[in-house]
């Protein structure tokens with residue numbers, strides 16, 4: 706006679722809606738990718754904890770596995786204040802960057818993934834902490850649904866650049882100069898609807914108290930990404946940009962046909 710299912714059994718079983726056969730919505734694909742990445746986590750690891758709707762599924766799963774004892778001694782370095790709050794709710798012990806002796810594995814979503822596994826990240830606004838934490842670890846596993854795979858970075862939307870508030874329109878002008886004359890290029894300060902002021906829109910403010918410039922390219926970024934990265938980072942007033950070049954070690958992709966593939970850095 707089989708014994709009754711324990712909480713551990715329950716947590717280890719991926720819910721039917723997260724298995725390949727039942728995949729329907731983009732949200733479910735995100736969950737499938739996140740659960741697959743969490744399978745790479747081992748007890749005792751320190752994790753970089755990503756930000757966004759896909760990374761949130763990984764936090765939920767980690768919480769389940771910690772609660773039932775399937776994982777022990779795992780701690781996380783959060784890439785945003787929102788993730789820190791979510792991790793705390795899940796009972797994941799929090800460490801600050803530099804407090805942990807080393808980050809074994811980071812798990813995070815991305816806005817775009819190119820064929821070389823370069824990424825656009827930060828449309829959620831957390832690119833600086835993400836790049837610091839994910840660049841500090843040994844492994845950075847990206848979790849996406851297949852809609853995030855692109856032929857070139859910048860194909861599907863904004864490439865964010867974090868800038869200091871002081872002189873932000875001056876900095877915006879210098880960023881525009883990097884792409885001077887490039888057809889289809891535009892850049893603007895990211896704004897959000899104002900809550901308590903007479904103004905309709907106010908700048909979006911990052912967890913670091915900075916602003917975001919959004920760069921748009923009609924057909925994606927053509928040219929040497931490293932050179933473009935260097936030119937952006939040379940601008941005084943630019944803190945960091947959302948092109949993550951050569952940082953991802955693996956990309957877990959959940960596909961609409963129900964399959965999950967793991968792309969490795971060559």
Ligand SMILES: O=C(CO)[C@H](O)[C@H](O)COP(=O)(O)O
Nearest residue numbers: 757758759814827829830831
């Ligand atoms: O970089 C990020 C936040 O700064 C996110 O990882 C990225 O925006 C993807 O988000 P989502 O998983 O919600 O699609």
